[in-house]
Amino acid sequence: MNEDIIEVRNISKSFGGRKVVDDLSLSVNSGEAFGLLGHNGAGKSTTIEMILGIKKPDDGEARILGKDVAANRKEIFEKVGVQLQSSAYQAAIKVGEVCEEFASLYCSPADYHRLLEQFGLLSLIKSPVMKLSGCERQKLSVVLSLIGNPEIVFLDYRQSGNCFSR
Helix, strand or coil, rough: CEEEEEEEEEEEEEECCCCEEEEEEEEEEEECCCCCCCCCCCCHHHHHHHHHHCCCCCEEEEEEECCHHHCCCHHHHEEEEECCCCCCCCCCCCCHHHHHHHHCCCCCCCCCHHHHHCCCCCHCCCEEHHHHCHHHHHHHHHHHHHCCCCCCEECCCCCCCCCCCC
């Protein structure tokens, strides 16, 4: 029997009087791949941010692994990997340095060298992140989301070319 690892009940969010998420409910079972599809401005990123507790919903609630996200952020942080639509890095940080920094946040991090190799980025380990192409930065974001060995991964990916065609 599959259990719900993500539960969302009746969440809503408005910005400036415009409702971007309206009474959304969903559940995701263990082992299931789930996607939110829609045009720009449809509320996909806002929904993910509410599920993660980054943004507070105007109404409704979200639970991850049976826990309220607002009340259990630290515990949930250890079990969830996130790749947001855009990421900002320190000005001159190198690929290996940002991976090392992320790995230091977790008790049992994945081998980031292996992840970089799987995503075709190992040869760029000493390169400044700011010199990476857009696709290489997207791949790095996915690597960073996997460093914590998460039980759940959120990928908020904006299509900009075919970055993952291998």
